[in-house]
Amino acid sequence: MIxxxxxxxxxxxxxxxxxxxxxxxxxxxxxxxxxxxxxxxxESGGVSVNGQVFYPKVIVPEEKRWKADLLLVCVxxxxxxxxxxxxxxxxxxxxxxxxxxxxxxxVSKIEAAFPDNITLSGMAIGLDVAREDTTIVSNAxxxxxxxxxxxxxVEEQVNAVKLCLxxxxxxxxxxxxxxxxxxxxxxxxxxxxxxxSVLDLKYGQIQQVPNAIGLMRLCMQEAIGVTNEINKxxxxxxxxxxxxIEDALAxxxxxxxxSKPSMLQDLEAKRKTEVESFSGMLLNLSKRLELSxxxxxxxxxxxxxxxxxxxxxxxx
Numbered sequence: 001m002i003x004x005x006x007x008x009x010x011x012x013x014x015x016x017x018x019x020x021x022x023x024x025x026x027x028x029x030x031x032x033x034x035x036x037x038x039x040x041x042x043e044s045g046g047v048s049v050n051g052q053v054f055y056p057k058v059i060v061p062e063e064k065r066w067k068a069d070l071l072l073v074c075v076x077x078x079x080x081x082x083x084x085x086x087x088x089x090x091x092x093x094x095x096x097x098x099x100x101x102x103x104x105x106x107v108s109k110i111e112a113a114f115p116d117n118i119t120l121s122g123m124a125i126g127l128d129v130a131r132e133d134t135t136i137v138s139n140a141x142x143x144x145x146x147x148x149x150x151x152x153x154v155e156e157q158v159n160a161v162k163l164c165l166x167x168x169x170x171x172x173x174x175x176x177x178x179x180x181x182x183x184x185x186x187x188x189x190x191x192x193x194x195x196x197s198v199l200d201l202k203y204g205q206i207q208q209v210p211n212a213i214g215l216m217r218l219c220m221q222e223a224i225g226v227t228n229e230i231n232k233x234x235x236x237x238x239x240x241x242x243x244x245i246e247d248a249l250a251x252x253x254x255x256x257x258x259s260k261p262s263m264l265q266d267l268e269a270k271r272k273t274e275v276e277s278f279s280g281m282l283l284n285l286s287k288r289l290e291l292s293x294x295x296x297x298x299x300x301x302x303x304x305x306x307x308x309x310x311x312x313x314x315x316x
Contacts, residue, residue, distance in 0.1 A: 015074030204257020
């Protein structure tokens with residue numbers, strides 16, 4: 001299988017970095033799906049990554065003639081429903097969809113919207129990216145883990161995506177256990193991403209604050225307790241352990257010392273965070289199981305309070 005036409009929806013920090021690599025390699029065979037004022041901004045101002053501006057081809061959601069061989073979905077969880085509507089016309093019979101969303105429910109949503117297509121899961125590991133003024137700054141590309149979705153592994157499509165990314169200069173690794181990797185990434189976000197963001201810690205500062213690490217461990221232990229109860233019910237075929245907690249903390253050490261967790265960047269920019277997909281989801285699960293997760297509830301309320309505080313700067 002050969003991938004020729006590549007599309008992306010979601011030109012935020014992560015999408016912009018990967019988009020620059022794909023544009024540099026595939027030029028006019030790479031397109032961004034966008035409509036309205038977003039399309040106008042892309043066409044007039046382009047996208048700036050590390051000070052270099054590029055102008056990807058823009059395809060509006062109403063376009064029905066152009067079909068993608070590969071679609072990368074790089075929006076945030078709260079934007080996914082709208083994004084799935086916007087990409088409807090560019091998804092063809094053989095389109096492979098690669099989800100780069102955090103959390104564990106995005107792939108299932110995409111599969112429900114496009115049940116006849118192959119949906120893969122991608123996770124950016126060690127990617128350091130931030131927005132500074134009007135440009136995206138990336139100091140480390142890291143690598144992308146690619147897996148099938150929900151236990152399904154389709155070798156031909158996965159290898160085709162890997163080759164496409166590799167030729168664009170994006171290092172990737174194929175993993176067989178998609179479900180496990182998604183939940184482990186969710187565990188990382190529950191503990192490291194959220195706690196570091198509440199405490200205003202860069203990745204390089206985490207190891208210098210033992211109590212922060214202790215709080216991260218407690219949050220992840222609560223999450224493991226909930227997922228293991230679900231696993232006993234036969235619903236979730238993933239067994240998270242304390243080793244996964246240590247792996248999450250080790251992953252945090254991969255990032256450049258000066259880089260900031262994605263949620264911290266959202267809080268500083270006064271953007272809506274993905275807390276509902278992390279501790280919010282955990283609280284919903286624990287409520288159904290009648291389990292107590294007080295530490296994660298506290299972290300959740302602190303992040304939601306920070307979001308509510310955005311308006312304070314507008315009050316005279």
